[in-house]
Amino acid sequence: MRFALSAEQAQFRDLVRDLLAAECPAQVVRAGWAGEPAAVGRVWTMLAELGVTGLLVAAQDGGLALDEVYLVPVLTEVGYAGLPGPLVETVTGAALGAALPAGALDAVLAGTGRIAVDEDDDGLVAHGVGATVLLRGGWAGGTPVRVVSTVDLEPVAAVDRTRALARYRSDGTPVDLPVAVFWQRGVLGTSAALTGLARRLLDLTVDYVTQREQFGVPIGSFQAVKHQLAELALAIELASPAVLRAAHSLATGDPAAATHVSMAKVLAGQAAARAATTSIQCHGAMGYTEESDVHLFAKRALALAGAWGPTGWHRRAVAADLTPGKES
Amino acid sequence: MRFALSAEQAQFRDLVRDLLAAECPAQVVRAGWAGEPAAVGRVWTMLAELGVTGLLVAAQDGGLALDEVYLVPVLTEVGYAGLPGPLVETVTGAALGAALPAGALDAVLAGTGRIAVDEDDDGLVAHGVGATVLLRGGWAGGTPVRVVSTVDLEPVAAVDRTRALARYRSDGTPVDLPVAVFWQRGVLGTSAALTGLARRLLDLTVDYVTQREQFGVPIGSFQAVKHQLAELALAIELASPAVLRAAHSLATGDPAAATHVSMAKVLAGQAAARAATTSIQCHGAMGYTEESDVHLFAKRALALAGAWGPTGWHRRAVAADLTPGKES
């Protein structure tokens, strides 16, 4: 039992990390608030060249045919960078392969296509604006998924303006796919992104409190600040292995995979929500402005914490799974 | 609108406070761990002489015929002192007056009688050992109350050894009384005792952390200690008016009285539970011994937090009351 990434998995993650560090600094995320900048498109294309968008796609469809254990560290890095766009949904949806509308898979594999998912099928979808394909349904792995290829979109203002939120009415065409896996991958990928966001917020805050002085000392020397950040660090350290375990369970067809995936979302959502509020608090008035980068990542964390089932929903799912007689 | 005790109510409370400060110091509570000491009996008698045991009893039955707004500050002081014995239940039960078995009311009014209540009717009762009368039932103001005058008791070890926990089998005789008020008074009285306990634990802890030095300074100068105690102080300041309001609602027949009483138990139980864990934590290893007084009050707080419905039960009761269509 080694509970860690293999050398290949770590290497793949490092490639993505290096790419994002170079190509997706905070100013690119910030630029995404005013519509997708060219830099974001370039990062998507470069990630696609590494094979990220086709990570779960079968080899005969042109993908890497890798599994969720490869996926999670990659999406954690994407979360850390705050890359705008529906990468979780695109990677998840791309696994449909030939079931996608004509041309969509090629576009996704080239890094130009975007798949948006309205997982709760309520007509409100993140990244609807600019999406190549929209998938609706799949909630809890229990409702059918339909493909919507062209949609009438009405943009909706969101807290995080990179989320390109929109309402739509199109109904779509049912598509045959393993809905449970589709749902679990979306939840898992969102969990991975949340742990990455949480770590980014921790890093930003550690930097800030080490530099910012009040009362003649760095504010990071106050016990109240230290303890908040120590608790945050612990929440992240607990969530990260839980997300990785869920990936492994999904990849190996563990019968408890659904429980493990819900648990990953709960812990990652809690870590990210704590990261968002703690980082704003420790930045003081500076955290309450849009001038600081912390707001970019805190708002993303708040948005993703509610996506693909909020914490309470997944906690109740775990509770139901643990209740005897309800497991089967 | 004056949200405060009247001069008479405050005066009555002060009498009780002074009496308890003189006659019921921590060593009397500690002595109560080895069976009821004479000092405890003396305090009960003196409280009875002030009229406390008959506070709710009708004048024609020899009581003071006062209301819950008088009762709450008195029981808060009793909680603060940690006086052993079922005073909440005795005051509540005494209001039955002539419905009690022959001689019982006189004994209660004299301070020698004790009424124990098995409010959840499960055959396990606090202060069963030494009780003059045992009442069973009344849970949620919905189940009938029965009087058990003589019982076969099997003592049960409790965390707080002054609680004289026992199991019994006697069935008892139904008694006609307003069960809702009986239940609400028991919950309210327990809430009052809990806020008193919480304040005692806060006071003990403030004293300790002001004196105890580590790393060359009083541990109360550390921000982590300060902030824990500030949060505790706030919890107590919030719970106390809520308990008083519930008393007023009960005394004036407010239709929301049941909700207010449950709310009082939730907030008082939370304050006391926080007080118990915070005081033990701030006492360090000293809090983890029976040599320190803190354990006497912390264990009482943990016991009372579970009595007359635990926090979760009362929170669900409030939630149900707030749900439209369930209020009537």
Next chain:
Amino acid sequence: MSYSPEERRFRDQARSWLADNVPARPLPSGDTREGFAAHVEWERRLFDAGWSVVSWPRAYGGREASLWEWLIFEEEYHRAGAPARVTQNGIFLLAPTLFEFGTPDQQDRYLPAMAAAEQLWCQGWSEPGAGSDLAAITSRAVRDEAAGGWRLSGQKTWTTRGAFCTHLFGLFRTDQEQSRHRGLTYFLVPLDAQGVTVNGFTRLDGDEGFADVFLDEVFVPDEDVLGGVGNGWRVAMATTGSERGLSLRSPGRFLATAERLVALSVERTGAVTEDVAQAWMDAQAYQLMTLSQVTGLADGGELGAASSLSKLCWSELDVRLHESAAGLLGAEAEVAGPWSKGLLFALGGRIYAGTNEIQRNIVAERLLGLPRR
């Protein structure tokens, strides 16, 4: 512990006026330029009807209401969903200081105009190097003996609605030899004075509600010194106490939010969840604690450090209320709207008016008597 017949009549009167006058559609945010104008119009309507400053003397536009009546009015105001008060920095923060420290001339010049929303005040506390640590102020005022006043220079920041206001109150260092709490003076500054530059910037909730205010040798005459030269810290602490305490965040606002949360829970789940019930109880408890504190004040007591308990309570409560709502809203929680904006605004509540870390220090040291380091 019940409301008197007079108090009930006062409540009915307020409720009825609000029912007739509160705009049916919410105004645009008062922290944007266009919204601010709409809010000022609302404030003037409120003033004309005598509801702007209910507890003030009649001479200044008030009704000489009791503290209880003030709390009742606030409850009704928020229950009616009436607009947020863009005059609040003036009427809730500066005014108590003017009543306590102002000269009769200052009171006459400023209080009625403030109540009527003709003068719009922002506060000038924070500076880039002085956030939580207010005593680190470096903005300075240099004596201009010839002109009979002072020349103010420096930068104030995080000034709420600074870009839309007409006046600023704040602390400046009049004695450069002194440091920290000493040598500070409280000034009243018109923002149209020569040498003032105001730059708005954007807040966490997306509104342009903050500003940097730059002052370059801005002249302020002696009659606009409040509370005496060198007394700034003491005067400011009185105002800060108001801000943290009762006046800024009356329970009515949180009671109204709690009721909306209860309705949201019923709408989304068919019942009130435990989490929502807890938040509702916490809001109720804050109201009861406030009633208890107000009784103490009415009996001649002082609020003192207990205002830090209030600040801790309402600011943490506000976050919990909005977090509960976000849990109920799920994926919809990210839509820009009252709940999501309210959550971001609530996160600011733990920071402004003295961070909650500082409030906990104050409670521990001043209420509980724990030793300072």
Next chain:
Amino acid sequence: MSYSPEERRFRDQARSWLADNVPARPLPSGDTREGFAAHVEWERRLFDAGWSVVSWPRAYGGREASLWEWLIFEEEYHRAGAPARVTQNGIFLLAPTLFEFGTPDQQDRYLPAMAAAEQLWCQGWSEPGAGSDLAAITSRAVRDEAAGGWRLSGQKTWTTRGAFCTHLFGLFRTDQEQSRHRGLTYFLVPLDAQGVTVNGFTRLDGDEGFADVFLDEVFVPDEDVLGGVGNGWRVAMATTGSERGLSLRSPGRFLATAERLVALSVERTGAVTEDVAQAWMDAQAYQLMTLSQVTGLADGGELGAASSLSKLCWSELDVRLHESAAGLLGAEAEVAGPWSKGLLFALGGRIYAGTNEIQRNIVAERLLGLPRR
């Protein structure tokens, strides 16, 4: 990330032996005199079957198990409801230090006897004036050159099971000129030595599991100095790291408690509550974090300050698990029994082995690099 066939075989073997050997009725508490004897008997049975110290060399009674196998054994041990280890201060705290700093002679004299529960060790860290602040130790050791050793005097307190043990390890000040962390030496002391007095006292959970140990000129020969004169702090920190980290609180114990909590919830409410589900997830997460840390160690890394994360995690988790149970038990929560005693014991977990306040400082300063004051 799966267990290998060998690991699965190891698990089956442990499970099967435990199923056959764990006492059907729980032993009386090992922190009482009568219970201690029963526990020592159990420990000897465990040793004879080779399960006492699975990760140790075979020469000392172990099976040279890997870290994974050790975790597997711990899981099975707690799942089987096997007795708490009264040898733990020896085998989990002192032994790692002996392996790292002990002479071959010390290792031979102490390790096998400790594994066999013939020598029973307690720790002598805390003193009345040195709890969280371990460097404030005042117990002293004075050189006795003639006898070739040291004379130890002073008082150690909060010594777990001190009244029942045969040996004590702890820190004493050998250089009176030095203060704080300097001039301390780590000694191994037999409790039957002349000049030792042990007084038991009662703990929060009602067991007599603590003792004061008084030393009055107790002679300890040079060969029972561990790690060299004056090196006590460094040597002790290694042991403290073990105590706070993996070794004392393996995840198996909390996983087992979480499973019992799930069963309690079903028994009392017919379902698993959200609160219980959260506690169960937290226990799982602690296990996964530990697996991840152990992988780092197996790859040649060091645990370092991450052991503080473990300590924070298991100690807070233990409280939450037992608080959840108390909520389910309601009025029954006050009955003395596994859940109520477990809660009180859990409250101690936040205090001993370095309070959680100190652990949070360590995480912030050493893992996150925040500045010390």
